[in-house]
Amino acid sequence: MMLLYGRWNGDDSVDKFTHLIKLSVGTETVDDLLRWQKLRRVQTSDGLPRHVTRMWPKREAEILEGGSIYWVIKGLIQCRQRILRLDEVNGGDGIRRCAIVLEPEIHRTQSVQKRPFQGWRYLAPADAPPDLPASRQNDEALPVELNQALAEIGVL
Template sequence: MDKFTHLIKLSVGSDSVESLGAWYASRAAKGPDGLPRHVTRMWPRREAELLNGGSIFWVIKGLVQCRMRVLRLDRVTGHDGIERCAIVLDPEIVRTATAPKRPFQGWRYLAPSDAPPDLPEHRQDEDALPADLAGRLAEIGVL
């Protein structure tokens, strides 16, 4: 199997997977091609690995709860004239097993072996547990 990597990022301002989805469904979060994108200052140095099957895993309320597949990286120039990286994402949000994650700044690489698994297809539409309960269950290895 070819080598790939993921990113992990705090979803600042999201209260739930649903609120993250609402943001990425909004016009403000979409690029000119209509696909959602996350714009960041830094260009991933491990671009080839990321584009070889990687996703962004989103930390919401201290828990990894979902991921979005990375489709490509685009160069964009902000209103301030500074070039940035737009991480273009698949609009499908895939729920994952919850896993606690301490706060950090920016994004980090996440090895596939350290990434929480996707929830089975039949559980993708389940209502999420309250974040504090999900966090406590994840800490003891139940979720």
């Protein structure tokens, strides 16, 4: 059986969900992303971080079944956040946009190289890097060059 998306449960069922992947433009580290989101959260009515995008995901139901947004920072997937919901946002220009509302907690992942791309993309669970163990979630980040070199050879 070939899985196009989802996670094999070991029995005859499959969790049908998908993730998003997005470049975190302008951030140098996961801590930069945390700081930026913290500043923006005070501007929201519910205090939750969000990323606003012009395109609405067609696979909304699959995303909301357990998907996360995986952040690419400096050419590496480095962390993820659980997606809580998708809210409609209308700007002053009258254009309908999608606010991807996120769980505040950021989970660091194993670093995986990712070439630049525009917008967001779907990411199958089978292709998503695993979270770092809980004991390493608060480790000091490696220098960017070392992190990239280790990801290139598949050590991280």
